[in-house]
Amino acid sequence: MSAPTTAFWLAHYDEVHRGSHAWLDYSNERVQGQSLSLALEALGSIEGRRCLDVGAGRGQLAKMLSALGASHVTAIELVENTVRKLRAEAPQIEWRAGDAGDARSYAGLGGFDVVAAVEVLQYVPFAPTLELLFSLLRPGGRLVGVIPNRACPMVRRPIERYEGRFGAVSSEELAGVLGVLPGLLLWRHKGLHFADDQRLLPYEVSAWSGQAGGLSGVPNRFVFVALREGAMGEASVSQE
Numbered sequence: 397m398s399a400p401t402t403a404f405w406l407a408h409y410d411e412v413h414r415g416s417h418a419w420l421d422y423s424n425e426r427v428q429g430q431s432l433s434l435a436l437e438a439l440g441s442i443e444g445r446r447c448l449d450v451g452a453g454r455g456q457l458a459k460m461l462s463a464l465g466a467s468h469v470t471a472i473e474l475v476e477n478t479v480r481k482l483r484a485e486a487p488q489i490e491w492r493a494g495d496a497g498d499a500r501s502y503a504g505l506g507g508f509d510v511v512a513a514v515e516v517l518q519y520v521p522f523a524p525t526l527e528l529l530f531s532l533l534r535p536g537g538r539l540v541g542v543i544p545n546r547a548c549p550m551v552r553r554p555i556e557r558y559e560g561r562f563g564a565v566s567s568e569e570l571a572g573v574l575g576v577l578p579g580l581l582l583w584r585h586k587g588l589h590f591a592d593d594q595r596l597l598p599y600e601v602s603a604w605s606g607q608a609g610g611l612s613g614v615p616n617r618f619v620f621v622a623l624r625e626g627a628m629g630e631a632s633v634s635q636e
């Protein structure tokens with residue numbers, strides 16, 4: 397996104413972060429909980445891995461990665477006040493205030509085995525940021541994201557409300573960007589459909605598909621994973 401767009405989201409999220417909800421502007425805590433759980437599942441083994449979480453929000457995922465035995469966790473978040481609080485709360489994590497779409501935010505950080513971008517890619521230029529995040533992976537590493545589906549009628553509302561500042565991608569667009577990442581071993585996506593009865597869990601989740609448009613129905617969101625070539629990734633594929 398352009399600098400004014402990043403400034404717009406910074407002002408928006410600065411306000412949201414001042415609110416009392418742990419789930420920020422997700423619909424509710426169960427939507428956030430299931431989104432983070434699906435990302436965690438897709439990230440695979442964490443113990444001993446170098447991890448990066450971008451658009452870290454209140455830091456729940458970064459803290460989970462740390463608790464699961466990551467060798468090092470770095471978390472990047474736009475809202476500086478929150479970063480300051482999180483640094484005091486969980487000093488074992490490297491918290492950085494910065495723009496996930498700006499290469500300068502990652503200067504001097506080195507490579508990662510796992511990179512997570514949950515509900516943040518709609519606020520940054522999608523293709524260049526995905527390429528940037530994928531380039532931070534060490535051989536065998538994996539990138540996981542959760543992003544709204546542009547084809548879903550419910551997602552058209554924020555797209556219209558935020559007048560081009562809110563990005564979202566179709567399955568075909570996602571496949572087009574993931575499929576040509578340099579060093580890609582494989583990519584897959586799952587569709588998240590809001591369930592009719594959301595009392596237990598808000599989303600019904602499809603199986604993985606590596607085909608553009610290969611998911612049934614019109615999901616509200618996608619979880620995607622992209623594995624980088626290398627020994628660790630190949631070992632993980634055989635377990636999936």
Ligand SMILES: C[S@@+](CC[C@H](N)C(=O)[O-])C[C@H]1O[C@@H](n2cnc3c(N)ncnc32)[C@H](O)[C@@H]1O
Pocket residue numbers: 402405409410419420421422428431432450451452453454456472473474475494495496497513514515516519520
């Ligand atoms: C919907 S929340 C998701 C937070 C967290 N990933 C989660 O799932 O709970 C989006 C987060 O991305 C942050 N954000 C928005 N634009 C960003 C950017 N350009 N760089 C880094 N973080 C950004 C917001 O401040 C907010 O905390």
